[in-house]
Amino acid sequence: MIVIGPPDHVQPEDAVVLFEQLEAFVEVARRASIRSAAATLHLSQPALSGRIAALEATLRDLDARIESLLLTLPNLPHESVPDGRDEADNVEVTRWGEPRTFDFEPRPHWEVGERLGILDIERAARIAGSRFYVVCGAGAALMRALIDFMLHLHTTEHGYREVWVPVLVNEASMIGTGQLPKFAFDMYKIEGEDLYLAPTAEVPVTNLHRDEILDGDALPIRYVSYTPCFRKEAGAAGRDTRGMIRVHQFEKVELVLLTRPEESYEWLERLRRHAEVVMERLGLPYRTMELCAGDLGEKATKTYDPEVWMPGLGCYREVSSCSNFEAYQARRANLRFRPERGARPEFLHTLNGSGLAVGRTFAAVLENYQEADGSVTIPEVLRPFMGGLERIAPP
Template identity: 60%
Template sequence: CEEAMEQILMGLPNIPHSSVPSGKDSSDNPVLKQVGEHPNIRFKPQPHWSIGSRLNIFDFDRASKIAGARFPLYFGAGARLERALINFMLDVHTTEHGYKEVLPPFIVNRRSMTNTGQLPKFEKDLFKLEGWDYFMIPTAEVPVTNIHQDEILDEDVLPINYTAYTPCFRSEAGSYGKDTKGLIRQHQFNKVELVKFTKPETSYDELEILLSHAETILQYLKLPYQVITLCSGDLGFSAAKTYDIEVWMPAQAVYREISSCSNFESFQARRANIRFRGKGKKGTELVHTLNGSGLAVGRTVAAILENNQQADGSVVIPEVLKSYMGKMEVIKP
């Protein structure tokens, strides 16, 4: 029957682009490039949760009293650093990169979640409002991509570039015990998102531009990072191609994901019915949608604390953030 067929079709992922390397899982993701020098820390680097606790800028014990495990509670310079980063990221993306700022709803309906590919497959990872068919957003990608659902756009307005700050809410049912210390894998976190609507023939050029815009933030903050291409086995459900940016975390001596930049081609546009009309052409075509984190804010705080830690327990504020921090130069114990 038609309904059963619809369910099967809704469970089919996007088709990987021909340039996506084949592989089984994250161990097969090739590193494209590494940027920046690792900091020369002449003592045993502390993890960000220890640094933050000693500086009294976050308190996970009190957060767990208020809400439970895996929620953040920032104080003082920590709260200010998070806010400074949100403002800095939005300012760079709007003034330098030409994105239009959006402040969308943080709760969306089932159709919006289905359009971007979170539903039906990932319902267990979402926070659903009891008694309502509404969901807390797991990323600004969902409300921002759905701005143009059921619309026919003029070719002239493409590409459309939006940036949005939102909190993000994820139950991530299957990830208990995995990277759950500190600010890395929280049920609630802040993120600045970049979303593009493009013509099909330019979408892969736009993916490279999107990636460079996310990288710019890390370059301004002087944080070392690497870019990887996700192989076919690690690619997300809706994406045709994805680059991950991973920031260096000295305490564990690993690179951690801080941004994911993807081209969904027409996968989301087909579900959301987002089309454009070419000049002098009959009929309409599906747009291509892209998005990327520019960046995940809590993870950026974590990276600053670890990379900029000093022997006396203090943390140096990145130069570009000082004006956002009331001229504060160092967070001291």
């Protein structure tokens, strides 16, 4: 044992030994401290893991709440959209055709169809309830002819590519085009499944390219699709309770465009014309309204509503709604394009519009082409699609 005394009593060899002992003591203390700290950390690890897990869960919850809030935000109206509070402030941008002068009181389409035996709303109600219809005989042929005519026109003259798509769509698709979460109340959900009945072909067709990066040289992409459509019409209580105007299941030929941002408004004008041409070929008078800011849908930046004249109802009724959504849907569905080789991907613009709503167009044909004897003349453009039939006569 070495006794440490005053410095003058410490021999050099003793100092060396003392230093080595002190160094060894420090090392022992250091190791003991590390073991103690490690033991403490080991004991507290479950608590730390639990705390981290709780914070991660809170973060996920906050992210989900933020995303839910963001999904409810509307688009911004284009600067050219007229100001206004509701449909009374919409602006007529064009009108075509002179409404026919009848020498008898024109009947509403449901009366015309029922008298001809081609429209049966009573039996439809027995099958499915209110706001459904059955079309039969020459009426069914007329419906099919309208669909064929519209598809033929848009594919051969307007440059659209026809697609046949599912009418069941998942939640991601409905979110991508903006139907969810805001309009969940108006959608038909398949119980126990991540599936909805499509309210419009806009949903499956726009989502054809979800999460894709497209070649800019491939734009614009133009699709046309015929589908049945399904809506609860939950906000339509007491409105259009008779006939084919507002129903739960209806047929529609839909036009969908994916474009470069700088070209989207030019294509909106073309899209509008593509819908209007259908009515012109059918000889149906119409007007087109530009929606004011207060009547604009949440998703659209600018919308035109072509409306057909219905002499039996004595008013114009919407048969199409042509809208530019800019990048609103593209952001939700992650629809991007590469402007040029090697360039950074950008969000494209989406547009869509009916070309046209088939049931309402069918109703317009019955009302505009009805005769005093109860018959209906077939528009000339439809006759090749109906085996040359010129007239639907009463039984």
